[in-house]
Amino acid sequence: MVNILYIGDVVGQPGRRALHQKLETVIDRERVDFTIVNIENPAGGFGVTEAIMEELSELPINAYTSGNHIWDKKDFVDNYEHYPHVVRPANYPAGNPGKGKVVRQTAGGVNVAVMQFMGNVFMAPIDNPFYCADRELAELGDAAKVIIVDIHGEATSEKQAFGRYLDGRVSAVFGTHTHVPTADERILPNGTGYQTDVGMTGAYDSVIGFRPEEALHRFLMNTPKKLEVAKRDIRLSGVLVEVDETTGRAQRVVRIHEHLGE
Secondary structure, three states: OEEEEEEEOHHHHHHHHHHHHHHHHHHHHHHOOEEEEEEOOOOOOOOOOHHHHHHHHOOOOOOOEEEEEHHHOHHHHOOOOHHOOEEEEOOOOOOOOOOOOOEEOOOOOEEEEEEEEEEEOOOOOOOOOOHHHHHHHHHHHHOEEEEEEEEEEEOHHHHHHHHHHHHHOEEEEEEEEOOOOOOEEEEOOOOOOOEEOOEEEEOOOOOOOEEEHHHHHHHHHHOOOOOOOOOOEEEEEEEEEOOOOOOOEEEEEEEEEEEOOO
């Protein structure tokens, strides 16, 4: 069996602090073989920088996923090729930096494929993630039996449909982007682990990781207001999936939710 830990959207410095204080504890406790972290938001809530990537390199992380905000920091985007283990949604048009899948090995020599796709509902319209998943799986071939897929999107219906579409073809489908952990972790009928959103790693006394004051201004006044990262009630959120490396099927899916304390 291979234990894979997936950590949800890391938001700002509080999210990075949660990683530094809790990640290795969870890895040791759960006997994790492979760790994936979503880094769409660690730089003030929007994007990632090279300096932050250097900071995160100190941690036992095997692969990173991202999302639509991965393009927000120019210094990272301009040097994307330096980070082959950072995955961006595969359904962005060809010619963009980065790639939509990566295959890396556990310490025990098991190949793990990590893929990401972005939803179209309530998001910027890009290529259809369902057909793109067919393409990426065909290209992957027999390179890995253990396949973890991130669906980065707003709509729960689209994420659930995506999980059903890939059920039996991948080890797990986990959602990111909404920053709110869902209580629907399960194994789908054909053996694929699933959770609609694995949640946020950051400050939970907030509106999806940001101070409520600025978020309320936007909703009440209908005018722009710069969002500031919140700092209280910091938690690490994610999901653990146990996969049979011979079949690629999930055996167990468990939510992970760790409080830092004040």
